[in-house]
Amino acid sequence: MKKLLKSIYMPILAVIIAIIIGSIIMLVTGFNPLSAYASLFIGAFGTLPNIANTLANAVPLIITGLGVAIAFNAGLFNIGAEGQYWIGAIVATWIGYSFKGLPWYIHIPFALIAAMIAGGLWGGIVPGFAKAYTGAHEVITTMMMSYVAIYFSHYLLEFGPMMEKGSVPQSPLIKDSAVIPTILRNTQLSYGIFIAIAAALFVYWLMYKTVWGYEMRAVGFNQRASKYAGMNVPLNIVLSLSLSGIFAGLAGAVQILGVQHRLYDSFTSGYGYTAIVVALLAKNNPIGVVFSALLFAALGTGSQYMQLNAQVPGQLADVITGLIIFFVAADKIIEVLKSMFKKQKKEELAS
């Protein structure tokens, strides 16, 4: 219990400091922080549909966040989760609309698994092998592969093979048999939330209880010692990046089957990038990913409500997000602030 407290203490402190600085900004720019935060909170959790939408928003963040966290655990920076998400979404959409007459219990797993394989190949094969055998940095390769995936989707949808008849650049709707049903009507919350939670538990088990996770973490912390212990370091790099891509691909599929039901033409979903922040705040703990994804999802849904009801610009939520990232990344700053505070107290006591 003490250990748990210790590990969540810094992230929570980072969030609190971000909120305080956020309110200073609001005061300076002439808004009432109390009413702003109140409406932010109501927007995220105030009503049942609001809660449902927050949860729905969290689903792709949780699953993609898990993918990024796996790579982080192995000492790798998968910055291209966005592209793996897109590949997963493309594959799931295609399977969703082009196979007819399958029962749901085959159609859904088929689409999910195919998307996972595609995401895994996208993240693991090219960037993984390039990193393991030539030392090409995964930040560059995953990023570039990400652009390839996004532009590939433009090609498919803008008068390409996946475009629906007509003039709107979008894919056909997936068949009913491929739809993950909604839990609460008129919200976006689907049973995908259970897939997300199961995925988090699975990743936790995988990383901390299995031989595989042991090796991946060992390689992540210290490649040299892992090699000296007889581990196959290149293989582990490929595996970790693949696994990372598998979850990003799954996120894309769950979003298509559960929420969007078709692929739209857009430049970015943003989930792959926010996922990096989610994993950072969670300190790469798979269970922590669930909670940090919920926080960012809540900021997202709440900010729209805040904009409408407190007339505080929604961008302020982005400012808070940015501040959280800053303090999580720079937790050394917090430590320094803490020690300064302690010292001052001590001096006051002494004098």
Add this chain to the structure above:
Amino acid sequence: MSALLEVNNITKIFPKVRANDGVNLVVEEGEIHAILGENGAGKSTLMNIIYGLYRPDSGELKFNGEVLNLSGPHEAIEKGIGMVHQHFMLIPVLTVAENIVLGAEPSGISYNRKKANELIREISRNYHLEIDPDAKVKDLSVGLQQRVEILKAFYRHAKLLILDEPTAMLTPQETEELFGIMRNLKKQGISIIFISHKLDEVKEISDKVTVMRRGKTVGTLNTKETNEQELANLMVGREVVLRVEKSEYNPGDVVLSVKDLTVSDEQNIEKVKNVSFDIRSGEIFGLAGIDGNGQTELIEALMGLRPIKSGIIKYNNNNIEKLPTRERYKLGISYIPQDRQQEGLIMKFSVADNLILKEYKNSQYSKNGVIQYKRVFENASKKVEEFDIRPTDYNLLAGNLSGGNQQKIILAREVGSDPKLLIAVQPTRGMDVGAIEYIHKRLLQLRDEGSAILLVSLELEEIMSLSDRIGVIHNGVIMDILDGKFATREKIGLLMAGSQIDAKEVEVL
């Protein structure tokens, strides 16, 4: 003689540790004063305080009768305090002269090479520290680089010179040279603080010894009136066995046989050339040599961490040179790598996890790919007790343990698995007397149980006291293999430096 440096009741507290606790020290003019203590006894903290890197929490420093209140090393240097760190602070691509004057160049805006060289020649003449000012530092031997560091201090008019573990990287001959320099400096009235944990060196060179233990100075003795045993006991705080008690040499079958082994480094330069030797069970084979003469490449080749160019490695009569590292471990080979933090441990893994770093895949610890943590913890609590790893909480991260206890984790893993062959590279590097005593005991115990041990060490003392046979490596070639009983320091030293003929002559004499 009068006191040059006085340290009065200095205390320095770091979070959770009293690194210096009421420390007292008096260094007279023209005196070589040794500071002796185990790792973590507070020697470095004290030196850093004297050199102005740390500010003491309480207490007082006096230099030349004047109270010092240093805000940084630049002030210490100004007052006449010089320090040579264990790891040199030199820029390899610059010349000797450029390194020495760096930051205090003679005259004007443009660098006056001629004047700098002249100044340095003058200083080196005055202090008998011969060196070529125009040589590039990267081309110098370690001993000469150290000389550059010492010159740096005198260029800045040092009256007190602090030498932090100066002999750690030197050959026996270079150490003798250094001692010669130190005696010379003493004659000229320079005071020297000599930090070491090597008792024989302290005994040889110093006038006075101050022993530190757990942040306190436990006593200052006249070197002449004490002996190594007394110093060791003071340092550790209990009776220490200094002489290694070794049982009869009783070799069995050949366990490891290396024949004509050649290994190259990354630049395809041959680092190990046609090396051959055998190691038998019940034997400790010591490999002596100066750092960087092919030891690393040889060991990595033996462990399958580096490809070999040609040659044969046989283990129990089977060729193993093509086996991957893990397969070699499975055959009963254990390995204590040189760098425990980079190669031997995963600092962010718990002690328990580190203890299974090579065996996590065995049926003992995992079933169908799932690690059986109950057994992992059973193993951990057993090993923690047997090898006296402290603190005893095996859930702590390895990085939170002291260096000595980190080494014990590796020892528990590698020795505790009853290996038939143990390759131990610098197993006591940076350890203190108590820990060294323990590690030596375990290695000898393993030998007596019939294991073969390859011991690689830069400490001649260690090689000589433990080995049954000693191979000396120089520039990738085994110069000679000596009988441990009859090998002398001088002979090994000469072989280490690469002169085979001289070594033969020593034998005749």
